[in-house]
Amino acid sequence: MALIIFGVRQREFYTIFQKNFFIDKASILKPINVKKVFGPEAFGLLELINSQELDCFIVGGALRNYFLGKVFTDIDLATNGCPSEIIQILKKEGLEFDKRASKYGTLFVKFMKKSFQITSFRKDIETFGRSANVKFSRDITDDAKRRDFTFNAIYCSKEGNLVDPLDSFEDLKKKKLRFIGNPDKRIKEDFLRILRFFRLIAELDLNYQNVEKNYLKVIGKHKDKLDMISKERISSELKRILLSVDPTISLECLEEAKIYQEFLGSFNKKRIKSLILFEKKYKLFPILERRVLSLNIKNPEYFLSKKEKKYCEVLKESLGKMRKLKYLGFILGFEKALDCLIINAVRNDLKITDQELNFLKEGSKKIFPLTFSFINKKLNNEVTAGEKFEYLKNIWLESDFKISEKKLIKYL
Secondary structure, three states: OOOEEEOOOOOOEEEEOOEEEEOOHHHOOOOOOHHHHHHHHHHHHHHHHHOOOOOEEEEOHHHHHHHHOOOOOOOEEEEOOOHHHHHHHHHHOOOEEEOOOHHHOEEEEEEOOEEEEEEEOEEEEEEOOOOEEEEEOOOHHHHHHOOOEHHHOOEEOOOOOEEEOOOOHHHHHOOOEOEOOOHHHHHHHOOOHHHHHHHHHHHOOOOHHHEOHHHHHHHHHOHHHHHHOOHHHHHHHHHHHHOOOOOHHHHHHHHHOOOHHHHHOOOOHHHHHHHHHHHHHOOOOOOHHHHHHHOOOOOHHHOOOHHHHHHHHHHHHHHHHOOOHHHHHHHHOHHHHHHHHHHHHHHHOOOOOHHHHHHHHHHHHOOOOOOHHHHHHHHOOHHHHHHHHHHHHHHHHHOOOOOOHHHHHHOO
C-alpha cells in the first residue's frame, strides 16, 4: 500500500527510512503548526530525537482529536529508534524517564515538566490478549498495521507534515470508526479494544451509521474474554463512556453487542434519552452520580470514588423527600436539589415543571433566622445548643419557612 504524506510541496520527494514516496497533489494539506497546536514541549522532544538522525512523530489520540475538534491531554510519540537508542538520548540530556515497559517498545518521559509516551515502531510476533511479543522495526507501515483503529494510524512530523501509511485520513474525515485489517484479529490482540471501541463512539460523538454493524457481532463473540481484563481497566473505560456528553449511541451499541447488561444492568433507552435532554435543557455538565442513579446502573460502587459514593447516598436519601421541594432546595442547595429532581423525573418518566424549579430556587435562597452561636450563647451548652438548633430548624421548615425569628426565640 502506498505511503501517503500530506503537507509537502508538490513534486517534492520526502525521504523516510531510505525510501522515496511521490506526493500526490490531491493529498496535500496545509502543514500543522506543531509548536502552537501540541505545545513547545512536544515540539522540543520531536526536535531532540530528530537531531540524532531518527524519525519521530505525534500519533494516535491527540492528532485524531485535533482534527475532530475534540480536547486532548496526553500526547503520544512514535519513533523508528529502538528503545536503547532513545534511552541513550534521554540519558545524555539528563531527562527523567521510566523504562519498565521498554521490552514492549514503550518509554514514559518527562520533558519540560510534561509527560510523554514514546513508543518504537514495532510489529507483533505473538499476542496474548493484553500483552505481546514484539519485534522493533524501522518501517512506519509495520507500526501502523499493529494499531487498533484506522484514524489512530496517522502520524505528524515536527514540521507538521502528515504521514498516512494505511490511507486512513478518509475515515477520519468521515468520522468512521474502523478496525485496521481483520477486526477479529485486532480484538484477539488486545481484548480491552472491545471497550475502547464503545468509548470512542461516545467520546467522539459518532453517528450510529458510522458504526460497522458486523463489528458488534464480532465483539459479541469475544465478550467473555473481558474476564481477562482487570476491574480497574474495565471500570475506567465504562466510566469514560458514562461521562461523555451524549453516550446514547455507545450504550445502545453495548446493548446490541450483549455487553451492557453484564456490566451496567437493565438497558432503558428511553431513560438515557430523557436524561440527556434534561442535562442539555438545564446546561448541566455530566456527573457520574446523576447518571448512575438516573439509569439505575447496577453495582455503582464499581465506578464511584469515596466522594462520589457519599454524594450518591445524599441523593438517594433525598429522593424520598420529593414532595417537599422547598425543603429539598434549602437542605441541598439548588444544584444538588435539581439533580434529585432530574433523577426522579428520569426514573418515573415525568416532566419537570417551572413551578417545581421555582420551589427549589425559593428553598435554596432561604436562610434560617437563628445561628448556632446565638443559641449556644443563650444556653451555654454546645450539646444542648446543637440539639435545640436542629429542633428549631425543623419547626421552621415544617412551617414552610413562615415562623419568624421572634417566635423561634420563644421556643428557647
